[in-house]
Amino acid sequence: MSEKNTKKYWKGVEEREFTPEFAQTLESEFPAKPEEIEDFLTSPKPKTSRRSFLKIAGFSVAGSMIASCVGGSIEKSIPVLIKPEEITPGKAYWYATTCAGCSASCGILTKNRDGRPIKVEGNPQHLLSKGGVCAVGQAMVLGLYDTHRLQKPKANGQDTSSMEIDSAITSKLAGINDNVYFLTGTLSSPSTKATIQKFLSKYPNSKHIEYDAVSYSAILDSHEINFGQRVLPHYNFDKADVIVSFDADFLGTWISPVEFTKAYTSGRKLEGKSPKINKHFQLEGRMSVSGANADRRIKATREEEVAILLAIANKIAQRSGSEFPSWQGKNADSKVVNEIVDSLWSAKGKSLVISGINDVNVQNVVNFINEKLGNYGQTLDIENASKQWNGNDSDVKELIGKMKNGQVNALFVADSNPAYSLPNSEEFKTLFSKVPLTVSFAEHIDETSSLAKFIISTPHFLESWNDTEVVSGMMSVTQPTVPATKENRTVRQTLSTWLGESTDDLKILQNYWQENIFSRAEGLSTFQTFWDNSVHDGFVKIKPQEPVEFTEFALGQNAPKVQSVSGDSYELVLYQKAAMLDGKHAQNAWLQELSDPVTKAVWDNYVCLSQKTAEKFGVVNGDVLKVDSDGVTVNLMAQIQPGQHDNVVAIAVGYGRMGTERFAKIGPKWIEGKGTLEEGKKVGKNAYHFTQQKAKNISFSNKVQLSKTGEHRDLALTQTHHTITEPEKFGGERRNMVRETTLASYIKDPSSGNHRPHMTPELWEQDFKYEGHHWAMSIDLGKCTGCSACVISCQAENNIPVVGKDEVFRRREMQWMRIDRYYSGDDGDVDTLHQPVMCQHCDHAPCEGVCPVLATVHSDEGLNQQIYNRCVGTRYCANNCPYKVRRFNWFDYWNQGEKENLVLNPDITTRSRGVMEKCSMCVQRIQEAKTEAKRLNKPLADGDIQLACQQSCPADAIVFGDVNDKESVVSKAIADARNYTMLEEMNFRTGVSYLTKVRNRGEISDDKHGH
């Protein structure tokens, strides 16, 4: 007996329409078959003769026999001469430090084994990130072992030494009297900032300019107009009952997504009889991670967004009895406006309006609404402002003006790549080469550093000291987890050397802290204790800086104006992908192969457009479109995105980076294998060319024309890989893997939307009794945002290889975890759901029965075990797995002797060719925790075992534990009325279960329970 929901979920348009190509993919677990064998076995006249087939077969048998008889060579055991007291070989030790993946600066812990970091985890004590880390943060540890990182400084393209480059630069500086400029990304390190100031103070008319590739400048600029101080508010999403976001992807990439996700999901706990959760409105033209999670998503172009924003401001002004100019946009949907205004007004002081539009006049109106709602001091804190992003677009504009006039005598660039990301990057390149002295502080040869006369090679953040004032009064400390090469120096250290001061980076930092930070310490202690505690914890709370004077709120004078699109022009929205961000980490293979949370594409950027727009141009996924904005053109593949506004197209920035040519040959090398890229090509195309330098800010939207080029390049989409839909010949029944309901329905009946199947009585009543531990996992779909941090965490923990684009086309990606993204509804208004899927650890596992060699068996703790050295690679298990979570090693992906191999986790095997693998529920972590508990002679407590995916989840969506312990968090989650398992009617008794998603909507959800 099956249930039928009226709601249909689909992963892609092809699944909803059930296209013949899609039906084909359901036919077999593995799409490509080895041609030779297939041909030999089935064709009446095979290409390969019987004789040569037997020859090959015989040779393999003989070869493997000879290989197995060769005795092992002598293996050396080389202990250290003098063992540091705290280090025991084989034991992990942890360092608290601060992530520098982006400038949000989350607190992290690095797991060190044998003197090197192998894994990044969240620091649960950190005041902002609270134990969460995003995918980028997780991937940083791979960047440490990047062979392309600079090891030595360079002068005019030649390797040199620190001593030589110092004397060359200082002798050049001796001839410069003034106009020295320092261009950096947001610099929230007070000690580095102070050193730069000290250095620049020797030269009159000099300036330190901060510039962010993806800029938040307008938010800061608008606060300068409104409150007299250029600050970025610290947003408290946990205090917000109503959140209205105008194109700000705060759960994906905006400002500090990990911190915001933690806070956001903390406001979505379903507790008590009539729970209250926050209400999230998202207005956007493209589909973002935040939009996918919104309770109410409104499709709008930027012009429409501004019209709605102005209408809201007007109504809020009326209700609060304050003045608002007669600014108006075109065609604001009054129903939407009233709905939002009512929600906001009922949550005065507990609401938050944000906008991702980098336009000072738009932000001005946003601030007005927040001010009139009394949100300042509640959900937005400007007294203890955020220092996460501090870029100033106008300063950069001014700098370029000065460069044009030849007024810049020396330009130092650090942690910034203007030659790649500026709107007028070509112009910048010519001007940059004309500056008499150019020095770049860089980890890689990039677009900017390749043009600089001198490159000072800087260390990776995991091998250097640093401090970060993330939010006023919150210092985060970065400490080295591994020693840096001597020739790599930080900006602070280099400048200090040039100033003739200390050359020891730690000493410079400590001196700065002793003079400036220690005086702000809370409580009495010596400096050494204060320092030691700060380094140990990774952060320290100190007294905020001297309070700044804010002026009375004053509204800016200019009405927001946004370009309008109509007819044959489209609004182009430039966005960041959760994995690639602004493009800084484009050389990280883990991030390139991470499926985008929304589009599920890897190894490329593309043009997202709606189904209707695609039909208008007659294009399908992968057809190349020419995107043209007044002569700036880029040719990119089309990606049809459900939920996209018909007049909006979106392209991700961060692609087309110099250095990504290295990925041309990534992946296994075999006869039919193709490179990920053509030789010499880069991954994706640079979309920063479409940004525009406006009067005050850089605009990340543009007006473009589209045209079809007739070319076609396939997009590597993982969205319909591992689909659980039945093939048509078996009935083609669609079982919904995801379940959702509305808050109103949930309050009426907590199990709404969660129809448990009517189980037939068991034939086998005497089932196995799990007497010791019985491990289980529960994933809350209501909390999961789809951010994909868990996927990279799993990849790092479990030694999962990168396979390259060509193998992804063959559905051979190796990640043990995937996040299925489902849509429901039609193209226009879709609801999106994310569902992390890994091995479900069925107690009645279909894979276990079919393995002819018993390589996959069940443990008495409820784990489905995969034993690599038993596996002979029949792949029967993968064919029989209903959840499609098994991954086969088609090749030996690991190459001996590569420096990147240092990132491998020594606690787990690297699997070789011909072996099946899948999620083990981090059995190495379970074993470690059990062993430690036994060693210390204490019981294993709930929460002692933290799986890799669970530990760093910014949304706390994943819980794991022992179901035999009735008090454990996971037992409680399983007892919840929202709990369900995938394909429950099949009685697989999975160890992984899910909780229904609850959207904060007033209507009673319409799906009916049918039989």
Added chain:
Amino acid sequence: MTNKNITIIILIALIMGTLIYAQSIDINLPDNNQGYAPKQPINFSHRLHAGDLQLDCLYCHTGADKSRHAGVPPASVCMNCHNFVTAPWDMVQLEEENAKKENRDLQIPVSDELAKLYAAVGFNTEKMKYDESLTKKPIEWNRVHNIPAYVYFDHRRHVNAEVSCQQCHGAVETMETLSQESDLSMGWCVNCHRDVNSGKLSDLVGKNASTNCAGCHY
């Protein structure tokens, strides 16, 4: 019977014969290194240290009760004693006698094997002091016990469950040169685990030894 079939039968017989012969003359099957006793860079005697001097195993192999690896001791551990002990007792006595006979000052006798240790850590035996100017070089021991691939053996679990070291490593305290006592095969591991669970091992009654695959393989 065709020629082909005869060839196949002869081939099979040959292979079987080789295998049986290999067993009878005590050649180990691939990956079984039972009895392996490589020559070490320093002629270290477990018989002397663990047997005669009765040093506790954990004194040198400090990781055994707290880490997966028991650990080969760093040279600094040797130097705890060999800071003072530079030669066997008879060598010291001989030097004393000779010095008396030749009526000269006592020289510090250094045995050939310990000289290698001092060279490694940069210890000047004339001054009985570490000499920073000497180059240090870690000692490259030859690994005796090498577990096959894909297995994660954890010393700390066994040591804390009061499994004696000799249970697996044999009577180390009698070995002049260390050799591999057990064959370290999976059958050998699992048999012991089963014996523990069934109470056959009197000193480990009441302990629970896992026989789950993922107890060792992951």
